[in-house]
Each structure stands twice: as C-alpha cells, then as structure tokens.
Amino acid sequence: MSNYGREVIKVCIRMRPLLPPYEDEEIWGIDSRTSTIFTLTSSFASKLLDVSSNSSGSIREKESRLRYAETLGPQSFTFDYIYAPDSTSQQIYYEVSRPIIHRVLNGFNGTIFMYGQTTSGKTYTMLGTPDFPGILPCSIREIFQTIVKDTENEYNVWISYIEIYNEQINDLLAPGKVNLKVKEDPKQGVVIQDVKQQQVWTFDQVILLMNYGEEHRTYRETSIHEHSSRSHTLFQVYIESFPRASKGRGRIRYSCLNLVDLAGSERLNDFDTKNVTQIGEAGYINKSLFILAHVVNKLAEGKTKHIPYRDSKLTRILSQALGGNSLASIICTVSPAAMNFQQTLSTLRFASRAKTVQNTPHINEILGELANSNEIKAQLTNLQQELLELNTSKIGYETRCKFLENQLEKIQKEIHAKEEQFERMIEGNNKEREIIERLQMVIEKQEVDMENERIMINGQYQKVMEKYQEERRVRIELEKELDSHKEILGRTIKSEQQTLSRLNMLIVKSGGSPVDIPSPNFSYHPNADMNFINSLVFHIETDVSIPPNSVNEWKDVSSRLVNDYRVSLERLQDQYFNKVQTLAERLIDDQRRIQEILISHRGELRNNEGMF
Numbered sequence: 128m129s130n131y132g133r134e135v136i137k138v139c140i141r142m143r144p145l146l147p148p149y150e151d152e153e154i155w156g157i158d159s160r161t162s163t164i165f166t167l168t169s170s171f172a173s174k175l176l177d178v179s180s181n182s183s184g185s186i187r188e189k190e191s192r193l194r195y196a197e198t199l200g201p202q203s204f205t206f207d208y209i210y211a212p213d214s215t216s217q218q219i220y221y222e223v224s225r226p227i228i229h230r231v232l233n234g235f236n237g238t239i240f241m242y243g244q245t246t247s248g249k250t251y252t253m254l255g256t257p258d259f260p261g262i263l264p265c266s267i268r269e270i271f272q273t274i275v276k277d278t279e280n281e282y283n284v285w286i287s288y289i290e291i292y293n294e295q296i297n298d299l300l301a302p303g304k305v306n307l308k309v310k311e312d313p314k315q316g317v318v319i320q321d322v323k324q325q326q327v328w329t330f331d332q333v334i335l336l337m338n339y340g341e342e343h344r345t346y347r348e349t350s351i352h353e354h355s356s357r358s359h360t361l362f363q364v365y366i367e368s369f370p371r372a373s374k375g376r377g378r379i380r381y382s383c384l385n386l387v388d389l390a391g392s393e394r395l396n397d398f399d400t401k402n403v404t405q406i407g408e409a410g411y412i413n414k415s416l417f418i419l420a421h422v423v424n425k426l427a428e429g430k431t432k433h434i435p436y437r438d439s440k441l442t443r444i445l446s447q448a449l450g451g452n453s454l455a456s457i458i459c460t461v462s463p464a465a466m467n468f469q470q471t472l473s474t475l476r477f478a479s480r481a482k483t484v485q486n487t488p489h490i491n492e493i494l495g496e497l498a499n500s501n502e503i504k505a506q507l508t509n510l511q512q513e514l515l516e517l518n519t520s521k522i523g524y525e526t527r528c529k530f531l532e533n534q535l536e537k538i539q540k541e542i543h544a545k546e547e548q549f550e551r552m553i554e555g556n557n558k559e560r561e562i563i564e565r566l567q568m569v570i571e572k573q574e575v576d577m578e579n580e581r582i583m584i585n586g587q588y589q590k591v592m593e594k595y596q597e598e599r600r601v602r603i604e605l606e607k608e609l610d611s612h613k614e615i616l617g618r619t620i621k622s623e624q625q626t627l628s629r630l631n632m633l634i635v636k637s638g639g640s641p642v643d644i645p646s647p648n649f650s651y652h653p654n655a656d657m658n659f660i661n662s663l664v665f666h667i668e669t670d671v672s673i674p675p676n677s678v679n680e681w682k683d684v685s686s687r688l689v690n691d692y693r694v695s696l697e698r699l700q701d702q703y704f705n706k707v708q709t710l711a712e713r714l715i716d717d718q719r720r721i722q723e724i725l726i727s728h729r730g731e732l733r734n735n736e737g738m739f
C-alpha cells in the first residue's frame with residue numbers, strides 16, 4: 128500500500144427550476160462566474176410584503192419568512208461548482224463524477240451522494256430520465272466503455288442495490304432479504320452482510336437490474352411530492368482489476384463506487400398529522416439526516432475520534448466516504464423558491480461544513496499468489512522479527528492484554544450507555560420538535576382567524592359608517608326641506624296677512640269691526656278657503672257687490688285658516704323631531720355595537736398573548 132495525502136470532499140450545488148403552479152417567486156440567485164449562490168434580498172422583501180398577491184403560502188408564512196430573512200441579512204455561499212436551473216445532469220456528471228469514476232477504475236474507493244430537501248431534485252439528478260440520463264447511468268456507461276478500451280488490464284464487476292427504510296436495510300435486488308446487518312470486514316471495511324452481489328458484464332444489464340431495484344424501492348405520495356422517496360438508497364459497484372499478463376496471481380486492485388440517493392428532509396407539519404405511517408417515515412428520515420449532519424459537523428471541526436458513525440445505519444455505511452478511505456463528492460440539490468427559503472439555507476449550511484471534511488483515499492491493492500517474492504520475503508522477515516519480540520515479551524503482553532480487555536469492556540459499556548442516552552435525547556428532541564411544530568400550526572391558525580375577524584370587523588365598521596353618512600345626508604336634506612317650507616310658509620303668511628289687512632280696511636270702511644290677523648308663526652297649508660278670501664277681496668276692491676252672508680263666512684274661514692296653519696306647522700315639526708330622534712338613537716346604537724366588538728377583539732388578543 129502506498130502513502131497518499133488527504134483530500135477534501137468536493138461539494139457542488141444544483142439549483143432546480145421553480146415548479147409551477149405551487150412555488151412562488153425566486154429568492155436565490157447564482158453567479159456562475161464565481162460559483163456563488165446568494166439571496167435576492169430586496170426583491171424577496173418586496174415580494175413577500177405584497178401579501179395580497181396570488182402566490183402560494185399563507186400571509187403568516189410569508190411574513191415569518193420575511194422576518195427570518197430580514198433578521199439574517201443577505202446570505203451568500205461559494206462552492207466548488209454551482210449549477211443553474213438550466214444545467215443538465217450530464218454536465219454535472221462530466222465535471223463532478225467522471226474524475227471519481229476514473230480513479231475508482233484505478234483502485235480508489237469513490238462515493239457520490241445526493242443531499243437536499245424533499246422535491247429538490249435528488250432522484251432526478253441521480254437517476255435522470257430516458258432523455259436526460261442522471262449520474263448513475265452516466266457512471267455505468269463510462270465504466271464499461273473504459274473497461275472495453277483497456278487492453279492491459281482485466282476487470283470483474285459486481286453490483287448491489289439496497290435501501291435503508293425506517294432504519295432497516297432491505298435488498299432491492301433480492302426483495303425477500305430484509306433487515307440486513309452491517310459488519311466490519313478487515314479487507315473491505317464496512318460491508319452489508321448477505322447482500323446480493325450480482326456480477327455484470329454490460330451497461331444494459333446494469334440498467335435492467337437498476338430498474339428492477341427501483342420497482343421495489345419505497346416511494347409514497349406526500350402533500351408536496353407525488354412520488355417521494357421514503358428511503359435512502361445505496362447503489363454499489365465493486366470493481367476488481369489485475370494486469371492480463373499476471374492472470375490474477377500478481378497485484379490485484381479492488382475498489383467500490385457508492386452512489387447514494389438520500390431521502391429528503393421535510394417539515395413534519397407538511398404532513399397529515401393523522402397519517403401515522405408518513406409521520407413515522409419522516410421521523411426516521413429526519414433522525415438519520417440529523418445524525419449525518421452531526422457526523423459532518425464533528426469532522427468539519429477537525430475531530431477524528433468519537434465520530435458517532437454507529438448512531439445510524441446510513442452513517443455507518445458512509446463512514447468510508449466521510450473522513451475515511453474514499454474519494455467523495457456531495458451534490459446538494461436546492462429549490463430557488465422563496466417558500467423553501469429555510470430548507471435551502473439549511474442545505475447550504477450543511478454543504479459549507481461538508482466541504483471542509485477531509486478523507487484519506489488510497490489505492491486498494493493486494494498481492495496475488497506469484498507476486499513479488501522479495502516483497503513477501505521482506506514481509507516474512509519482519510513478521511519473524513515481530514514474533515520474536517512478541518515471544519520475549521509474552522508475559523508482559525498477556526498482562527497488558529488482560530488490562531486492555533478490561534478497559535475495552537469498560538469503554539464499551541460506557542459507549543453503550545452513551546448511545547442509549549443519545550437515543551433518548553434524539554427521541555426527546557423529536558417530540559419537542561413535534562410539539563413546537565403543532566404549536567406553530569395552532570398559532571398560525573389563530574392568526575389567520577384573527578386576521579379574518581379583523582377583516583370582518585372592518586367590513587362591519589365600514590357598513591355602519593356608510594349608514595351613518597347616509598342618515599346624516601338624509602338629515603341635512605330634511606333640514607333643507609324644513610327651511611324651504613318655513614320660507615314658503617313665511618312668504619305665504621305675509622301675503623295672506625297683507626290680503627287680510629286690505630280686507631280689514633274695507634271692513635272698517637264699510638263700518639264693521641276688523642278681524643284679528645293671525646301671528647306669522649304658523650304654517651301654511653294651502654286650501655280652498657284662501658281662494659275664497661282672495662275672491663272676496665277682489666269683489667270688494669273692484670266694487671262688485673258682496674253677497675250679505677259672505678262677511679260672516681270669511682270670518683269663519685280666516686279662523687279655520689289660523690288653526691290649519693298651527694296644526695300643519697306642529698305636524699311638520701313633530702315629523703322632523705321624530706326623524707332626528709330616530710337617527711340619533713340609531714347612531715348611538717351602532718357606536719355601542721362597534722365598541723363591544725372592539726372590546727371583545729382586544730380581549731382575545733390579550734388571551735392569545737397570554738397563551739404564548
């Protein structure tokens with residue numbers, strides 16, 4: 128085995144296009160020149176403030192996103208590669224995966240894994256479609272094309288395909304084989320016990336097997352993705368190669384390519400809370416991704432000891448790719464949508480930490496039967512020397528061994544206790560997270576209810592104000608009408624008084640006593656009597672003879688007139704005051720109702736504040 132240097136994990140980001148009609152505006156932008164991804168904060172803020180727009184998400188959700196983004200300020204991340212929404216999987220394959228494939232063919236282990244929230248495009252990038260093949264088919268094609276062209280070496284290739292569903296390993300190429308165990312192999316490192324390893328010779332054969340495995344993989348329709356992977360999958364390609372001339376008795380290189388498609392992280396409140404299967408699956412997915420992030424964090428901090436690989440099957444299987452003997456690339460898929468802002472940010476933070484993790488890849492090589500005999504002889508001499516040394520210090524060694532065994536047992540117990548404690552902590556965390564998410568849902572609902580109520584109260588207030596305006600308008604019109612009546616009445620009374628004065632003059636002239644002229648305070652109500660008086664005055668003034676009974680008659684008429692004026696005026700005043708009274712009462716009533724609604728609304732607000 129030769130010595131090799133350390134290599135950091137390569138990390139690339141792929142941003143998929145917006146998925147209409149559910150997703151709203153873009154919040155992330157890309158500068159391909161500098162491989163930077165950044166927030167379009169100003170447009171984000173302006174778009175989120177426009178809460179009345181038709182875009183998806185509740186008003187509360189948008190406001191909380193805005194608050195979150197404002198608190199954080201502009202975000203920007205730089206990676207090895209960043210791919211814009213119009214990039215192809217083939218392009219990513221050429222730049223990110225192909226260099227690894229060629230080194231795997233030379234005896235290095237290699238791992239490429241997809242990481243990102245649900246619906247961000249992991250499976251699309253890994254498997255692709257018939258028109259746009261993904262990383263997996265492109266890698267397999269490259270392997271066989273290279274093997275065919277290599278005239279110096281001979282190769283054997285095997286594949287296996289497993290899924291980790293609810294922390295249980297199931298064989299996708301042998302569907303009956305479930306709950307497989309993981310074990311340490313001195314030669315190959317961590318391996319899956321009893322997994323079906325199928326030898327393959329062509330690209331088509333591998334694709335057939337891949338499709339067969341896909342049929343048995345666990346997918347489910349969720350509220351946000353109709354074909355969502357509910358498990359992590361691991362597609363492994365084992366390659367053995369040796370120079371044709373040695374016929375397998377010289378140096379043999381063996382390597383393994385791991386293609387990992389992780390299930391997406393998701394928020395528990397994106398699920399129907401009554402769907403126990405979905406909630407359970409999401410819990411397992413989130414827990415294993417949490418442990419993966421924990422492992423990456425520890426490695427990123429530069430720690431090499433006590434890395435909690437054993438806390439999940441996923442991290443145990445990926446231990447070679449994370450800080451071990453493997454080349455590794457992580458392809459993080461993200462959504463550009465404002466509604467996925469927090470999940471994208473969390474993926475980018477994971478990616479930032481992952482790109483500082485270092486591995487120590489080396490060529491895996493063993494010696495065949497007729498390998499360099501000098502090397503074997505040298506090794507034999509070393510071993511004999513070691514044996515001699517061991518024999519001489521056998522007693523000390525045995526004592527030391529005993530001591531170490533005891534120590535080991537003690538440490539194992541401690542580890543076990545810590546593992547249990549950690550399990551309980553994670554369970555507690557999950558429960559707390561669930562409670563917080565439920566509380567958030569309750570708060571969200573109450574805020575929506577309060578918003579609706581506020582809109583309703585505004586509507587009612589608006590109506591009351593309109594009614595009040597209308598009644599005010601009617602009152603002003605009534606006052607105007609009354610004024611005009613008064614004016615007409617005044618004018619009429621004046622003209623009638625003049626007529627009656629003229630009549631009195633005639634009466635006095637003819638030796639009679641004058642009649643009382645009514646005061647001008649009374650209302651006028653036109654009637655036939657006035658016509659009669661007018662004709663009487665006309666007769667007198669024009670010396671036309673007046674019928675003898677007419678003088679008494681006009682006296683009656685004039686006193687009736689006075690009464691009529693009074694009654695008419697009083698009726699008019701009554702009507703006017705009644706109307707004004709009714710309007711005032713209605714106004715007071717409406718104001719009282721508005722007051723009551725506002726008081727109860729404030730009371731509820733105070734209750735809600737008290738709750739949270």
Ligand SMILES: Nc1ncnc2c1ncn2[C@@H]1O[C@H](COP(=O)(O)OP(=O)(O)OP(=O)(O)O)[C@@H](O)[C@H]1O
Binds near residue numbers: 212245389
């Ligand atoms: N780069 C892309 N270009 C066009 N469409 C894409 C792209 N990436 C993803 N999609 C589409 O987005 C949807 C979700 O993609 P995909 O199934 O790959 O998501 P995922 O991350 O694997 O989700 P899950 O974790 O729920 O399985 C699919 O309809 C897919 O066709």
